[in-house]
Amino acid sequence: MEHKITVVGIGPGSKDYILPIALKKINEAHILVGSSRALADYASEKQKTAPITADIQAAMAFIRQELSNENVVVMVSGDPGYYSLLAALRTEFEPSCLDVIPGISSMQLAFSRISFPWQNADLMSLHGRLPDYASLAYEKDRIIGMLTDAEHNSQRVAMLLLDAGWPQNTNIYICSRLSYPDEKIINTTLIRATAEPAVRHCIMVVLG
Ligand SMILES: C[S@@+](CC[C@H](N)C(=O)[O-])C[C@H]1O[C@@H](n2cnc3c(N)ncnc32)[C@H](O)[C@@H]1O
Numbered sequence: 001m002e003h004k005i006t007v008v009g010i011g012p013g014s015k016d017y018i019l020p021i022a023l024k025k026i027n028e029a030h031i032l033v034g035s036s037r038a039l040a041d042y043a044s045e046k047q048k049t050a051p052i053t054a055d056i057q058a059a060m061a062f063i064r065q066e067l068s069n070e071n072v073v074v075m076v077s078g079d080p081g082y083y084s085l086l087a088a089l090r091t092e093f094e095p096s097c098l099d100v101i102p103g104i105s106s107m108q109l110a111f112s113r114i115s116f117p118w119q120n121a122d123l124m125s126l127h128g129r130l131p132d133y134a135s136l137a138y139e140k141d142r143i144i145g146m147l148t149d150a151e152h153n154s155q156r157v158a159m160l161l162l163d164a165g166w167p168q169n170t171n172i173y174i175c176s177r178l179s180y181p182d183e184k185i186i187n188t189t190l191i192r193a194t195a196e197p198a199v200r201h202c203i204m205v206v207l208g
Contacts, residue, residue, distance in 0.1 A: 002097055005063060006073045007080045007089060009103020010038055014179035017109070022101045025073055031066045033059060034075030042075065052085065059085075060092050067097070079105040083125050083147060107145050110175040110203035113185050121145045121205075126152035130160075138165035142208040150200040157204055158193035166190055166208065176202035 008025050011017035023042075026032065032039065032047045043049045050062040052074075066072050076084035082105045089098060111118040124131050125147040138161075148157055154174045162168065168191035176199050177183045188196060190206075 003067045003069070004071045004097055004099050005067065005089060005093060006071065006099045006101060007084075007086050008073055008075050008101045009079045009084075009105075010034075010042070010075050010077060011104040012078055012106040012109050012179040013177070015041065017104050017179045019101070019103065022103060025101055026075060029071070029073035031070050031072045032075070033063060033072060035077070038075040038077070056085070056088060060088070063089075064092075067093075076103075077106070079103045079108075082107065083127060106175075106178050106203055107147070109178045110145065110173070110205055113175060113178065113183075114173050114187075114205060116143075116205065116207075118143075118145060126157060127201075133164065136160060136164040138167070138208060140208060142206075144204075144206040144208075146204045146206070148200065148202050148204055153198040153200045154193050154202060154204060155196070155198040158190045161206060162190055162194070166206070171207045173205040173207075174199050174202055175205065176200075178203065 008022045052059045080086040121143040127147045127149040170190045174186040
């Protein structure tokens with residue numbers, strides 16, 4: 001029998017935002033893989049676990065080894081379809097052995113928090129990468145939602161957007177620690193964001 005890898009989205013962080021089906025798959029797992037934070041939140045003593053660290057190949061090797069005997073559940077943050085380990089899993093394993101359980105993305109939650117529809121937004125990730133310069137260009141009424149990281153943080157991204165021709169008084173939201181008790185939503189402008197403390201891992205929503 002072919003065993004399956006179930007890739008489960010655990011949402012943006014707080015347990016209030018995980019789907020019941022995701023929780024069921026996690027609780028039923030014998031083999032559970034995820035970030036150390038996810039394992040601390042969801043793993044139980046009777047489960048065999050492995051952390052996902054910067055050494056992705058180590059996690060892949062563990063999954064491959066366990067998969068020969070058992071189904072494996074892999075937890076990822078937010079939604080698996082949006083910048084997660086799913087892409088790497090698809091190159092390492094046959095897509096037919098993958099099952100995906102969606103989760104609420106941090107991007108969705110950011111737009112919810114500011115009560116703004118995201119159907120017309122351009123979504124991009126600056127997490128560990130820079131998009132080509134042209135994709136940042138200013139256009140009136142353009143809406144962008146961005147994932148950021150420690151290097152491409154709120155200050156740096158604000159500077160990039162000003163360089164790309166966005167007006168200084170462009171309205172932006174910097175959304176961090178979404179769903180957690182210390183969640184913070186800062187409403188500011190691009191020029192002010194270049195002087196305010198840098199927020200590292202967050203969602204930036206830019207309203208042109
Ligand atoms: C590798 S991406 C994972 C995205 C995830 N798959 C999703 O759908 O939310 C990591 C980035 O997501 C964003 N992120 C994840 N959780 C967040 C949260 N609770 N609050 C704000 N941003 C978050 C940050 O930009 C972070 O650098």
